[in-house]
Amino acid sequence: MKKNAILSLLVLIVLHACGTTAFTGRKQLLVYSDESVSALSDESYADFMKTAVVSDDVMHKNMVRSVGERMVIALTTYLQGIGRPDYLTGLDWDFQLIDDPAVNAFCLPNGKIVLFEGILNFADNPNHLAIVIGHEMGHAVARHGNERMSQQALLQSAGQIATQVFSQTKYGGTAQAVELFAQAFAFGSNVGVVLPFSRKHEYEADRIGLYIMALAGYDIYQTPLFWEKMMADQKSPSFDFLSTHPADVKRIAAISESLDEAATYYRDPGAGNINLTR
Numbered sequence: 001m002k003k004n005a006i007l008s009l010l011v012l013i014v015l016h017a018c019g020t021t022a023f024t025g026r027k028q029l030l031v032y033s034d035e036s037v038s039a040l041s042d043e044s045y046a047d048f049m050k051t052a053v054v055s056d057d058v059m060h061k062n063m064v065r066s067v068g069e070r071m072v073i074a075l076t077t078y079l080q081g082i083g084r085p086d087y088l089t090g091l092d093w094d095f096q097l098i099d100d101p102a103v104n105a106f107c108l109p110n111g112k113i114v115l116f117e118g119i120l121n122f123a124d125n126p127n128h129l130a131i132v133i134g135h136e137m138g139h140a141v142a143r144h145g146n147e148r149m150s151q152q153a154l155l156q157s158a159g160q161i162a163t164q165v166f167s168q169t170k171y172g173g174t175a176q177a178v179e180l181f182a183q184a185f186a187f188g189s190n191v192g193v194v195l196p197f198s199r200k201h202e203y204e205a206d207r208i209g210l211y212i213m214a215l216a217g218y219d220i221y222q223t224p225l226f227w228e229k230m231m232a233d234q235k236s237p238s239f240d241f242l243s244t245h246p247a248d249v250k251r252i253a254a255i256s257e258s259l260d261e262a263a264t265y266y267r268d269p270g271a272g273n274i275n276l277t278r
């Protein structure tokens with residue numbers, strides 16, 4: 001195939017492979033179907049759970065689950081209400097607390113959210129857990145995993161014949177998707193290690209997290225202080241969360257600037273003034 005023809009094909013694919021993120025309405029490149037990314041996530045999650053030890057801290061396990069469920073109900077109700085249940089395609093939410101001192105959490109593109117016990121040192125009440133869970137849900141509902149894989153596919157296609165790369169996307173099979181998924185969500189033998197998302201994805205997950213928190217009636221105004229505390233303590237051992245979710249003064253400032261807009265998502269006027277932490 002001639003170079004121009006390849007280029008035209010790429011342009012065509014990119015034009016047809018654009019999605020729009022939930023809440024923020026940003027145009028994004030999505031060359032994979034939600035179903036294929038979910039299937040890869042399911043496999044990865046099953047592998048992870050084979051070796052992971054689920055926490056026996058019943059109180060916190062229940063807290064994580066109940067916060068997660070409240071956030072999911074709020075998000076689902078909202079998206080269905082605005083006629084966009086399609087943003088939930090491929091998401092089958094689950095919340096696990098793992099017996100591991102790592103200060104970390106991750107979410108796979110299929111909505112499986114994993115928190116490690118170490119994060120309870122910072123998030124030991126429902127409102128703080130809602131900050132962490134909301135952020136992770138933000139990555140999933142905005143399809144950041146699919147977008148990252150799609151961007152990689154496009155980069156890799158630069159030196160290859162376009163049809164070879166894209167024959168394996170939703171326009172064809174899934175062989176290369178497996179490889180790209182493995183690159184994006186590289187798991188160690190025991191502790192799940194998800195490569196850091198880009199700064200753009202982190203900021204967007206923060207914003208969407210605030211919106212979901214507000215929809216669920218949590219106090220979004222505690223969020224900047226939560227991240228400041230995380231930042232101040234990040235030199236302690238086992239602290240992995242900020243390596244996968246880099247936080248700095250700018251990011252916290254962006255969170256603060258988003259608060260008033262996020263507050264418009266409160267269903268119950270004044271709910272944001274209620275302290276729900278205890």
Ligand SMILES: [Zn+2]
Nearest residue numbers: 197202205245
């Ligand atoms: Zn993140």
